[in-house]
Amino acid sequence: MSNRSTSTQYPSTPDGRYFVVRGRLWRKSNPAxxxxxxxxxxxxxxxxxxxxxxxxxxxxxxxxxxxxxxxxxxxxGERGPVWWRDGEPDLNRHLVKNTVYARWFSQLQEHRDIDIDAE
The missing domain is CATH 1.10.287 (Helix Hairpins)
Structure with missing residues (x-):
């Protein structure tokens, strides 16, 4: 999946490396x-x-x-060697709750629940 098509459909991690579908991380295309x-x-x-x-x-x-x-x-860049250069591991297909993105995602979910309840 490309970066452009996922941005409005699925949440992207703050560093832009992954998007989340059903609680699982999927690596995004190389932005370069x-x-x-x-x-x-x-x-x-x-x-x-x-x-x-x-x-x-x-x-x-x-x-x-x-x-x-x-x-x-x-x-x-969605498979194979990672496109980032800071030495962080590839978490493609990992459950977000078991990664360094767990807190970010839980906060995101809390905000979505509030938005849904407000409507």
């Missing part, structure tokens, strides 16, 4: 990618995901399609 490159890679990722959906009955094609998804996610 230029817009043209990022757009091309996102287009390839979406095409690869479509290929996965359309190859459910063909194991060979499914394998190739999943490799395409993996390559696109690596190129975007």
């Amino acid at each position: 990618l230029d817009e043209e490159t990022r757009a091309q890679l996102v287009k390839e990722l979406m095409a690869a995901r479509a290929a996965v959906r359309h190859s459910k009955e063909e194991p060979g094609k499914m394998t190739l399609a999943r490799r395409r998804v993996d390559r696109a996610k690596f190129a975007l």
Whole structure:
């Protein structure tokens, strides 16, 4: 997923490395990618995901399609070596409650509960 599409749908960690879906951290794309490159890679990722959906009955094609998804996610920085340089570990797919982001997320949830109750 790109940085732009997740910002309004899912909360992003304060450092911009992850977004949270159902209590789990997902690594965001490398923000150092230029817009043209990022757009091309996102287009390839979406095409690869479509290929996965359309190859459910063909194991060979499914394998190739999943490799395409993996390559696109690596190129975007969502998988593979981390794109930050401060030595912090990759927490991709970890439950946010078990990470250094637990306090931030619990406070975020408290504010969301207040907003929901106010409406």
